[in-house]
Amino acid sequence: MPRLLLALLLIAASPLLAAAPALASESRQAIDHEAMWLMPRVGTPVPSPDGRWSVVQVTRPDYDRDKQAAHLWLVANDGRTPPRQLTTARSAESGVAWSPDSSTIAFSARRDGDEAAQVYLLDIERGGEARAVTSISTGARLPVFSPDGSRIAFTSNVHPDSRNDEDSRRIAREEKELDHSVRTFESFPIRNWDRWLDNRQPRVFVQSIGEDSARDLLAGSDLVAEPGYAARTTAGGSELDVAWTPDGRALVFVASTNRHRGAHAFTHTDLWQVPVDGGEPRRITGNGGPDAGDSWSSPQFSPDGRTLYALVTPRTQRVYNATRVGILDWPSGAERGRIEPADARAASGFAVSPNNRDVFVLVEDA
Numbered sequence: 095m096p097r098l099l100l101a102l103l104l105i106a107a108s109p110l111l112a113a114a115p116a117l118a119s120e121s122r123q124a125i126d127h128e129a130m131w132l133m134p135r136v137g138t139p140v141p142s143p144d145g146r147w148s149v150v151q152v153t154r155p156d157y158d159r160d161k162q163a164a165h166l167w168l169v170a171n172d173g174r175t176p177p178r179q180l181t182t183a184r185s186a187e188s189g190v191a192w193s194p195d196s197s198t199i200a201f202s203a204r205r206d207g208d209e210a211a212q213v214y215l216l217d218i219e220r221g222g223e224a225r226a227v228t229s230i231s232t233g234a235r236l237p238v239f240s241p242d243g244s245r246i247a248f249t250s251n252v253h254p255d256s257r258n259d260e261d262s263r264r265i266a267r268e269e270k271e272l273d274h275s276v277r278t279f280e281s282f283p284i285r286n287w288d289r290w291l292d293n294r295q296p297r298v299f300v301q302s303i304g305e306d307s308a309r310d311l312l313a314g315s316d317l318v319a320e321p322g323y324a325a326r327t328t329a330g331g332s333e334l335d336v337a338w339t340p341d342g343r344a345l346v347f348v349a350s351t352n353r354h355r356g357a358h359a360f361t362h363t364d365l366w367q368v369p370v371d372g373g374e375p376r377r378i379t380g381n382g383g384p385d386a387g388d389s390w391s392s393p394q395f396s397p398d399g400r401t402l403y404a405l406v407t408p409r410t411q412r413v414y415n416a417t418r419v420g421i422l423d424w425p426s427g428a429e430r431g432r433i434e435p436a437d438a439r440a441a442s443g444f445a446v447s448p449n450n451r452d453v454f455v456l457v458e459d460a
Contacts, residue, residue: 131155139169142196146171147218149180149190149199166190166201168218180216181224187214189236193243200227200237200246213237213248215303228301230308231263232294236333241342245302245370249334251294257313281321282357289330296325298336298347300370311368317349317375324353326363326391335392340399340424344369346378348391360386365393365404367427378427379406379420390420392443398450400424405441406432416440419455 137151148171153164164186168178180199181187187201188211197219204211205226210233214224227246228234234248256262277290284291295318301308312318325332326348334347350363364380364387380387386409393404406420417440419433435441435457443456 140190142192144196193239202235247300281354320351322352322354324350337393346393362386362389365390396446396450419444
């Protein structure tokens with residue numbers, strides 16, 4: 095499986111590689127640090143829903159950090175059209191997502207004049223400049239289009255006392271006016287590897303394309319008031335892994351309610367569902383008790399909307415537990431089974447085939 099996925103990545107990147115000047119055989123020389131460090135790096139392809147295109151990020155390193163650059167490129171999946179650079183701004187883009195009709199991409203970037211990173215839309219068919227669709231003071235990342243393409247969901251880190259962006263701006267002003275910058279920790283955790291945690295929590299927002307205001311779906315909920323509320327921990331941050339339900343009426347995301355117990359007990363994450371029109375989030379997985387259970391992440395629906403897949407790491411008495419792919423019926427949320435790679439290999443990613451039957455799983459081997 096890793097060889098197959100590596101081959102797919104190489105196929106997607108081959109037009110970019112072919113576009114680079116070929117080295118003559120007589121000019122070959124040993125690879126040194128400069129050649130390795132300055133070599134452009136092609137990121138993971140993000141394919142369009144219709145399968146015609148992929149967007150990749152191409153990073154051009156430099157010994158001078160101010161001269162480093164990372165831009166988005168459009169690659170034809172059939173290899174018949176030369177790759178085309180989509181963005182040229184100095185700031186890097188991240189979190190690329192395609193609209194359902196494959197005409198537009200959304201990404202997060204901090205452009206000139208932005209207080210924080212915002213979500214931008216770029217029309218692939220018509221071209222032109224990307225336009226910002228969010229203006230939230232706390233920043234927006236990881237946009238996800240609704241099934242009908244009329245709305246986007248995104249994640250932003252806000253103060254626990256904030257219910258809207260006016261609150262966030264007011265709290266930011268009050269903190270700036272303080273005569274000290276002391277952080278007080280009253281619960282665990284306090285660090286994520288080499289970074290101190292701040293007093294912000296991730297929340298999911300929804301905004302209609304063409305409107306200026308975004309709605310915080312978790313503001314005022316009992317979930318975010320839990321002392322152990324947190325998202326899935328990542329390297330240096332945390333993410334909610336947001337996915338739209340097939341009918342576009344709700345969002346599925348990942349959250350923990352016992353992260354504050356991490357200093358002396360195991361913790362875990364569950365799948366949750368929150369209505370787009372508002373309401374208390376509903377737990378989909380887990381028994382809701384304080385004890386640690388299986389940890390869920392990366393929810394993804396099948397194309398026909400009848401099945402919800404997600405990564406799940408079981409909690410057992412063993413020291414090591416390999417991650418599997420959980421299968422849940424939708425909309426009931428009842429677990430149907432799990433895909434377990436052979437020989438206790440761990441699943442690190444997956445993709446559902448358009449035929450609604452096959453699932454491609456990424457695992458490590460040898």
